[in-house]
Amino acid sequence: MKSVLVLFAHPKFEHSKTNKALVSKIQNREGVTFHDLYERYPDFNIDLPKEKELLKAHDVVIWHHPFYWYNCPPLMKQWIDVVLEFNWAYGPEGNALQDKKCLNVITTGGAREVYCSSGNNHYSVNEFLRPFEQTARLCGMEYLPPFAVMGTHNLSKENLDTYVDQYDELINALQEGKTFNITKECEFLNDTLLLNKKKEA
Numbered sequence: 637m638k639s640v641l642v643l644f645a646h647p648k649f650e651h652s653k654t655n656k657a658l659v660s661k662i663q664n665r666e667g668v669t670f671h672d673l674y675e676r677y678p679d680f681n682i683d684l685p686k687e688k689e690l691l692k693a694h695d696v697v698i699w700h701h702p703f704y705w706y707n708c709p710p711l712m713k714q715w716i717d718v719v720l721e722f723n724w725a726y727g728p729e730g731n732a733l734q735d736k737k738c739l740n741v742i743t744t745g746g747a748r749e750v751y752c753s754s755g756n757n758h759y760s761v762n763e764f765l766r767p768f769e770q771t772a773r774l775c776g777m778e779y780l781p782p783f784a785v786m787g788t789h790n791l792s793k794e795n796l797d798t799y800v801d802q803y804d805e806l807i808n809a810l811q812e813g814k815t816f817n818i819t820k821e822c823e824f825l826n827d828t829l830l831l832n833k834k835k836e837a
């Protein structure tokens with residue numbers, strides 16, 4: 637079974653609805669290390685050896701966060717800046733993360749239809765996430781499409797419950813080392829999971 641490290645960053649987790657629900661089902665799963673960065677590092681003083689040790693010990697790395705100004709919250713950026721060191725994560729001698737899988741799990745206030753060239757946000761979520769994609773690639777990791785929960789302000793309890801189950805299914809697939817059949821119509825891993833389910837039915 638593959639081991640999964642969930643690096644979680646939410647500056648106001650006590651007020652969270654969507655991420656609280658998403659996290660509830662996966663955080664105590666066997667083989668999953670749920671690492672709440674704001675809880676562990678409220679002073680932003682990241683323990684570099686500890687983070688390196690955690691990364692080394694896992695096969696899959698998830699950057700899980702709400703979308704804040706089309707990006708991650710600041711502590712996650714700090715984590716990237718501090719932990720992904722030259723000649724450790726990248727560079728001529730930097731191969732510590734080689735061949736691990738990596739992806740973003742994000743929640744957005746904006747609905748899916750506003751994240752396109754004709755929508756209010758002009759760009760897709762995947763386009764906004766390009767720096768994460770390239771960061772993962774530079775570190776030799778295999779970057780997967782994001783798992784996204786969008787339109788959080790208007791999400792019904794029923795829809796949220798569906799996403800909670802989907803996230804759990806995703807973790808299961810990652811642990812089993814399943815290969816995702818990523819096609820053009822699959823912008824998000826949510827789409828891939830749904831497509832695979834339809835094919836299996």
Ligand SMILES: Cc1cc2nc3c(=O)[nH]c(=O)nc-3n(C[C@H](O)[C@H](O)[C@H](O)COP(=O)(O)O)c2cc1C
Pocket residue numbers: 651652653654655656702703704705706707743744745746747788
């Ligand atoms: C400071 C801040 C910036 C935000 N920026 C964005 C944004 O760029 N795009 C977007 O779709 N939603 C944005 N939102 C909305 C959050 O993404 C949304 O409230 C969150 O994903 C909901 O998850 P939660 O219930 O776990 O807090 C922002 C919210 C805050 C507080």
